[in-house]
Amino acid sequence: MKLSILFSTVALALAASPVSLGADTPVYKDQTAPLEARVDDALSRMTLREKIDIIHAQSKFCSPGVPRLGIPELWTTDGPHGIRAEVLWDEWDQAGWTNDSCVAFPALTCLAATWNPDMAALYGRSLAEEARYRGKDVVLGPGVNMYRTPLNGRNFEYMGEDPYLASVMVVPYVKALQNEGVAACVKHYALNNQEINRHTTNVIVDDRALYEIYLPAFKAAVVDGGAWSIMGSYNRYLDEHCCHNNRLLMQILKGEWGFDGAVISDWGGAHDTPQAIANGLDIEFGTWTDGLQDGRSKAYDNYFLADPYLAAIESGQVGTDELDDKARRVLRLLFRTSMASGYGHGSLCSDEHYAAARRIGADGIVLLANRDNTLPMNLSDGARVLVVGENAIKMMTVGGGSSSLKVQRELTPLDGLREALKGKATVDYARGYVGDITGEYNGVTSGQNLADSRTPAELIEEAVGKARGADYVVFVGGLNKSPGQDCEDADRSGLELPYAQDDVIRALAAVNPRLIIVNVSGNAVAMPWVDSVGAVVQAWFLGSECGNSLADVLTGAVNPSGKLPFTFPRRLSDVAAHAVGQYPGVKRADSPIHDERYDEGIFTGYRWHDSRNIEPLFAFGHGLSYTTFEYGQLTADNSEMNPGSTITLSMPVKNTGSRAGAEVVQLYIADNESSLPRPQKELKGFSKVYLQPGETATVTFTVDKTALSFYDPARGWVAEDGDFKALVGAASDDIRATLPFTYRNETAQNSNNNSSEPVSGALGCR
Ligand code: BGC
Numbered sequence: 001m002k003l004s005i006l007f008s009t010v011a012l013a014l015a016a017s018p019v020s021l022g023a024d025t026p027v028y029k030d031q032t033a034p035l036e037a038r039v040d041d042a043l044s045r046m047t048l049r050e051k052i053d054i055i056h057a058q059s060k061f062c063s064p065g066v067p068r069l070g071i072p073e074l075w076t077t078d079g080p081h082g083i084r085a086e087v088l089w090d091e092w093d094q095a096g097w098t099n100d101s102c103v104a105f106p107a108l109t110c111l112a113a114t115w116n117p118d119m120a121a122l123y124g125r126s127l128a129e130e131a132r133y134r135g136k137d138v139v140l141g142p143g144v145n146m147y148r149t150p151l152n153g154r155n156f157e158y159m160g161e162d163p164y165l166a167s168v169m170v171v172p173y174v175k176a177l178q179n180e181g182v183a184a185c186v187k188h189y190a191l192n193n194q195e196i197n198r199h200t201t202n203v204i205v206d207d208r209a210l211y212e213i214y215l216p217a218f219k220a221a222v223v224d225g226g227a228w229s230i231m232g233s234y235n236r237y238l239d240e241h242c243c244h245n246n247r248l249l250m251q252i253l254k255g256e257w258g259f260d261g262a263v264i265s266d267w268g269g270a271h272d273t274p275q276a277i278a279n280g281l282d283i284e285f286g287t288w289t290d291g292l293q294d295g296r297s298k299a300y301d302n303y304f305l306a307d308p309y310l311a312a313i314e315s316g317q318v319g320t321d322e323l324d325d326k327a328r329r330v331l332r333l334l335f336r337t338s339m340a341s342g343y344g345h346g347s348l349c350s351d352e353h354y355a356a357a358r359r360i361g362a363d364g365i366v367l368l369a370n371r372d373n374t375l376p377m378n379l380s381d382g383a384r385v386l387v388v389g390e391n392a393i394k395m396m397t398v399g400g401g402s403s404s405l406k407v408q409r410e411l412t413p414l415d416g417l418r419e420a421l422k423g424k425a426t427v428d429y430a431r432g433y434v435g436d437i438t439g440e441y442n443g444v445t446s447g448q449n450l451a452d453s454r455t456p457a458e459l460i461e462e463a464v465g466k467a468r469g470a471d472y473v474v475f476v477g478g479l480n481k482s483p484g485q486d487c488e489d490a491d492r493s494g495l496e497l498p499y500a501q502d503d504v505i506r507a508l509a510a511v512n513p514r515l516i517i518v519n520v521s522g523n524a525v526a527m528p529w530v531d532s533v534g535a536v537v538q539a540w541f542l543g544s545e546c547g548n549s550l551a552d553v554l555t556g557a558v559n560p561s562g563k564l565p566f567t568f569p570r571r572l573s574d575v576a577a578h579a580v581g582q583y584p585g586v587k588r589a590d591s592p593i594h595d596e597r598y599d600e601g602i603f604t605g606y607r608w609h610d611s612r613n614i615e616p617l618f619a620f621g622h623g624l625s626y627t628t629f630e631y632g633q634l635t636a637d638n639s640e641m642n643p644g645s646t647i648t649l650s651m652p653v654k655n656t657g658s659r660a661g662a663e664v665v666q667l668y669i670a671d672n673e674s675s676l677p678r679p680q681k682e683l684k685g686f687s688k689v690y691l692q693p694g695e696t697a698t699v700t701f702t703v704d705k706t707a708l709s710f711y712d713p714a715r716g717w718v719a720e721d722g723d724f725k726a727l728v729g730a731a732s733d734d735i736r737a738t739l740p741f742t743y744r745n746e747t748a749q750n751s752n753n754n755s756s757e758p759v760s761g762a763l764g765c766r
Helices: 002-016 035-045 048-053 108-114 117-133 163-179 207-214 216-224 246-256 273-278 296-302 307-314 321-336 351-364 413-420 456-467 501-511 543-555 605-612
Strands: 074-077 183-189 201-204 229-232 262-265 366-370 383-388 425-430 472-478 515-520 535-538 594-597 629-631 647-655 661-671 682-691 696-703 710-712 716-720 722-731 734-743 756-758
Touching: 035 321, 048 307, 048 321, 074 321, 108 117, 108 163, 108 351, 117 163, 117 351, 163 183, 163 207, 163 216, 163 682, 183 216, 207 216, 207 710, 216 229, 229 246, 262 321, 273 307, 273 321, 296 307, 351 543, 383 413, 383 456, 413 425, 413 472, 413 543, 425 456, 456 501, 472 501, 501 515, 515 543, 535 543, 629 661, 629 722, 647 661, 647 682, 647 722, 647 734, 661 696, 682 696, 696 722
Parallel strands: 183 229, 201 594, 229 262, 383 425, 383 472, 472 515, 515 535
Antiparallel strands: 366 535, 629 647, 647 696, 661 682, 661 722, 710 716, 716 756, 722 734
């Protein structure tokens, strides 16, 4: 007994501390040597060919290390919601492994909707453990492209419309992932806000919107999260592809932000050898070059950063400085991951991972509407629940593009409800509509047969018949992961629900007022029937534990506390990109390129709705609870601020209902007057507080100068003198208290007459 304890203690100590290999160990192999010394040493031993080899792929998802030096391959994997199944070396088809099924975590929109950084950390850690078990060094995620239009087929992979929310949520994900020795590859940098024409769109955006809206979450991931890699996006900006874009990569990422990690191309995102050399691309993946036509073995040699680069060096066209820099960055990535010691072995499909997925899912579900307390379900003996809709039975982890997963299991909403209501109610099902019955992605199949040959009228008739007299009708619909829905490589064609679901909902509403609509999507959808249903729940793509997370909320086992990470507009023309911006861009007469002007500038999402006084269907930050929260008096420790000081705001919040629950208290800042137009208010802080019935907690926010600043293209980040307001509330359209304060750029030590002063920092206040 004693011996075994001793043994395991020794084993633990060995696993946790780097091993010193003796005096003749090369520095690069010495785990105790500083990272840069190891990188320098490895680089000094590498041949030109070896340096070229490590900066491009050798298969669909890996690049070679340096076999001669014992430096292993670099293995990447999608991401961002689970670890993708193994594909063949050089094909997208399945490798056919039987031990590569994973846990699917809720999509990142759901994570953002938790407004809970602890959930982001739990997510990152759990995902990293799955990645390590599968031998992956880099997870291709998280995605933090901003929500510009509800038509973007990939919004479900991102964290919503607000740069502050996405910044706060991405940092713990990245840190927790990397804390386990797995690199994050933050994507898709940058301005990749739609799927339509994703390779040919040239985004035209002003610097203000670039710095205030589209870059902050990337900056937070890099500067605060310390991301080890980042993925260049497919689109163009300033007429250069973002995978080798001088401004984005050389000036901003590696210059202003001091990024020391590796820029990885999106798969097939590199297009030009001289630009890839000069403009900061470090590793090229997925390029479909002419080499592929010549046969597999030659394909990777023909990548832009492979033989063509070598030839340019050998002919003296370019020097080797850029190559050394790229190789250094790849080596850093390897030493931080596959060549690092002290990390755990990881685990796959563990009970903990399922529990994490279930918890995150339930934390992110948003209760949008709840007329007459329809929810939570209150069931008496012999109760009858009718579930309607294709999304109640359709597996959602298969499909959607590169984030598609091969799961060990996925509990559907119908099965989750059946399980939760066992012995309490009978649960019946009616299809209601037939949407998309396919369930396949790159050879992974859902194995479901969803074929149903009945006509829409017959399906509605059946559902309505069963709905009459049911205690509750739960309609589970929304979008799915098929092309044209929430899926990569195409956008949606409109805001409306597909497959005439509105007809089914209207027919059900006419016969049963206790109708609960569960919208499964990563995007806003139109809800023309919203006033005639009992409750509306936004359920996202919840992954493996979908049915459990959803049942937890519907039955009241979990009190909903998610808040919307983006605005639900009433109509597409209420969205700035569609009202005043361009979407999807205008094709140039003489080339395949589409120019797309972001004329709406910084006025996206709630910033636009506020500025035009447009009432949203559901506002950014909105989300109800089964309990009620009373906001008290907002107070501050000061009414004046300067660059060297902060203001601390306090808001008591009381749970005035009879259930325990959590509230996301949100802080917005309004600038009364400024030299450039500013949004009416912007999110600059939030805090999720858990309260027992009757309990009060005081939420505090510390506001510093960055929370007051905006980006002036002529001056950089500035905070201007003047009057501001702190607005604290439960949603962007539900402000409960306001407090004015003043900001002066003069400090006691430095009282010059500057009316504004550049600042740095991305996050404002926490
Ligand atoms: C996607 C990336 C993904 C990559 C590898 C690309 O098509 O845009 O997000 O990581 O494929 O699957």
